[in-house]
Amino acid sequence: MNLKNKPEPYLAIVIAHELAHTWFGGLIEFRPPENEWLEEGITTYVSRSALETIHPHINPWSAATSETMPDHAYAKNAASLKQLETRIGRQAVMDGIGDLLRHHANRTVTKDNLAHCWSLASGQDLREWAANQFTPAPPDEA
Amino acid sequence: MITCTVLGMQIRTLPRQLDSRLPGRLRLSHISWRTCVADLLADHKTAQPAGPRLACQRHDGSLLAVTAHALPPAVELLDAALNAELFQQPLQYYEHTLGTRYPDDNTMSRSSHNMGQGSHSVLPAC
Numbered sequence: 634m635n636l637k638n639k640p641e642p643y644l645a646i647v648i649a650h651e652l653a654h655t656w657f658g659g660l661i662e663f664r665p666p667e668n669e670w671l672e673e674g675i676t677t678y679v680s681r682s683a684l685e686t687i688h689p690h691i692n693p694w695s696a697a698t699s700e701t702m703p704d705h706a707y708a709k710n711a712a713s714l715k716q717l718e719t720r721i722g723r724q725a726v727m728d729g730i731g732d733l734l735r736h737h738a739n740r741t742v743t744k745d746n747l748a749h750c751w752s753l754a755s756g757q758d759l760r761e762w763a764a765n766q767f768t769p770a771p772p773d774e775a
Numbered sequence: 776m777i778t779c780t781v782l783g784m785q786i787r788t789l790p791r792q793l794d795s796r797l798p799g800r801l802r803l804s805h806i807s808w809r810t811c812v813a814d815l816l817a818d819h820k821t822a823q824p825a826g827p828r829l830a831c832q833r834h835d836g837s838l839l840a841v842t843a844h845a846l847p848p849a850v851e852l853l854d855a856a857l858n859a860e861l862f863q864q865p866l867q868y869y870e871h872t873l874g875t876r877y878p879d880d881n882t883m884s885r886s887s888h889n890m891g892q893g894s895h896s897v898l899p900a901c
Binding site: 656660679682 | 856857866877
């Protein structure tokens with residue numbers, strides 16, 4: 634691997650992604666194990682949001698950029714959170730995730746816990762959305 | 776616990792006690808050991824991860840020491856490419872946006888993750 638040949642945000646997104654796992658996977662852990670997609674989806678959403686803020690000239694969500702990024706495999710799961718962002722706004726998405734971290738620190742959490750926190754943060758009942766829309770993306774076809 | 780046969784006698788004992796269980800003046804060094812043939816373990820399975828230690832500044836001006844652990848083949852690459860900003864910028868974003876301090880900060884108690892409750896200890900720059 635030669636980092637010099639990688640696109641500009643490559644190392645930045647690797648570090649941002651792995652650093653975010655200190656919270657998602659370190660401070661809280663999703664259960665049951667089938668919900669691992671959630672951990673990677675949230676980590677990818679939060680780290681790409683950080684990248685957007687730190688490097689405003691980079692759009693990690695554009696198809697062309699996303700394909701070159703090391704977290705591309707998780708992009709589809711993170712897209713669910715982008716969808717939620719259009720519905721309740723980024724602030725409410727982040728507030729809900731923050732509430733989840735604070736209220737469940739050093740414990741395991743479920744998707745229902747997360748939906749509850751987002752509902753409180755946004756003032757909308759998101760349980761139905763979470764049940765129907767917030768599901769793991771199907772794997773890419775070979 | 777190991778089981779071995781010495782001079783036709785089967786001995787079952789802990790490895791560190793084997794010497795005292797051997798008959799007469801026989802010692803472990805007198806035994807010709809045969810072990811099965813196995814592939815060598817890859818370097819990355821036996822080597823300790825290591826990496827640079829960086830000081831990241833938080834919004835409140837305090838410093839947080841972050842160590843990047845990488846497998847040996849990547850350490851050199853990271854050493855050359857890393858700088859504190861690569862950690863500091865997302866760290867500040869996460870702590871500010873999520874309202875939760877970096878969880879692996881050993882200078883604070885594990886129960887005070889809420890930024891409103893946490894004490895702001897200052898780490899020495901590394």
